[in-house]
Amino acid sequence: MAGDELLDALKADWRASPVDLDRVRRRAARGRRVRKLWSFVHLVAAMIAAVFGGWFAWRAWSANDALVALSAAGLLLAVPMIVAEQLWLRRQGAASDLAAVEDLLAERRRQAEIALLLLRGTRHGALILTACATGALLLAFAGLTPPHPAFRIALTWAAAAALALVWHRWRRSRLEAELGETERLIAIYSRSRD
Numbered sequence: 001m002a003g004d005e006l007l008d009a010l011k012a013d014w015r016a017s018p019v020d021l022d023r024v025r026r027r028a029a030r031g032r033r034v035r036k037l038w039s040f041v042h043l044v045a046a047m048i049a050a051v052f053g054g055w056f057a058w059r060a061w062s063a064n065d066a067l068v069a070l071s072a073a074g075l076l077l078a079v080p081m082i083v084a085e086q087l088w089l090r091r092q093g094a095a096s097d098l099a100a101v102e103d104l105l106a107e108r109r110r111q112a113e114i115a116l117l118l119l120r121g122t123r124h125g126a127l128i129l130t131a132c133a134t135g136a137l138l139l140a141f142a143g144l145t146p147p148h149p150a151f152r153i154a155l156t157w158a159a160a161a162a163l164a165l166v167w168h169r170w171r172r173s174r175l176e177a178e179l180g181e182t183e184r185l186i187a188i189y190s191r192s193r194d
Helices: 002-015 021-063 066-091 101-118 120-141 147-193
Strands: none
Touching (some): 021 066, 021 101, 066 101, 066 120, 066 147, 101 147, 120 147
16 A cells, blocks of 8 residues: 555665655655555445445336335445535645655555545445345345345345454554554654654
């Protein structure tokens, strides 16, 4: 991930003599470009989810299919969440000019903190998938939809939710370690300047 590369570059440059801040700035700029690309990918995914959610809603209404309606609801619930996260991320403002080591470290800390906040969306997505899986099972038990497709879809949604939560735990631990290492570097740099 771009943040890990930046932290590795900071550590390597920290130990080097003298520090090549231009190299670290280039890596930081690359990290910002990668984050912008992922932001664009998320917004495209939200548009695709909105289109499919609308199509599923139309299909559910025309065929009176509760399972397809549940799929539409899941997709349409995810779209505002994705868009809100990306808009919030864009409002966080541009990075500083990274003119000095303390600016680089502050930028890395800020990016790790933002990533931790945005990671909440994974839990929300898993909650939506779990609610849809539960809804599919309830529809099947109530006799409103055939049981076999409902069970298959519920299993798929539950598995996706479980995988999302496993990924969330893994990524959170990496981000917390990165934040801790950045804080350690900030403390070392602050002491060296005194």
